[in-house]
Amino acid sequence: MYSPRRFSVTAPTQLALPQPDPAVLRLARRGDERAFALIVRQYQTPLYNYIVRVLAGDRALAEDLCQEVFLRVYQALPGFDNRCQFTTWLFQVAKHRVVDELRARERRGRPALELSVAAHIQLAAAPSESVEDMDSVWRAIGGLTLDLKMALLLRDVVGLSYAEIADALETTLATVKWRIYKAREVVATELAREGYGGRRVANRKTS
DSSP: OOOTTTOOSSOTTOOOOOOOOHHHHHHHHTTOHHHHHHHHHHHHHHHHHHHHHHTTTOHHHHHHHHHHHHHHHHHHGGGOOSSSOHHHHHHHHHHHHHHHHHHHHHHHTOOOOOOOTTOOSOOOOOTTOOHHHHHHHHHHHHTSOHHHHHHHHIIIIIOOOHHHHHHHTTSOHHHHHHHHHHHHHHHHHHHHHHTTTTHHHHHHHHO
């Protein structure tokens, strides 16, 4: 059985999300579109990976929201004062846009989509994990509450530090630590219920 303290959906070699080059960021703040395009290129994959999982696999909507987030960032960039890291601010903007969309979806009564096993996005996974196993992981994560899901994804998929996540989600460091621990505990419990890490792994070792 997985321990919630050790459970992670990322490979252990994943690095923290880097900050943009300061010179590029200065140019982008002055309205340089080519500089901002470099920033978009640097962060579009982790931003999309995060949003599409929060939205339960709705790829088309995730792409639209990514574009909207980058547009909001570009428009507000001249006023960015470096009081927090750029990545923190980027995912704070994303949080507000995603929460707005989910609230609108609830009002419309739009059903959530099922996760796709064949998702084309690049998500970190240990080489020993099968597609079936990772599908179980994403199903378990998809069942988390929004607060737990956002915190876990920002840590284990995006790679933000606990302090960055606290700023991005506009909450306390203690709350972030509890949410991530609780999310891992819930996911580990669900995986154990499905036999992941127990019977299923044992079967793989004997095959």
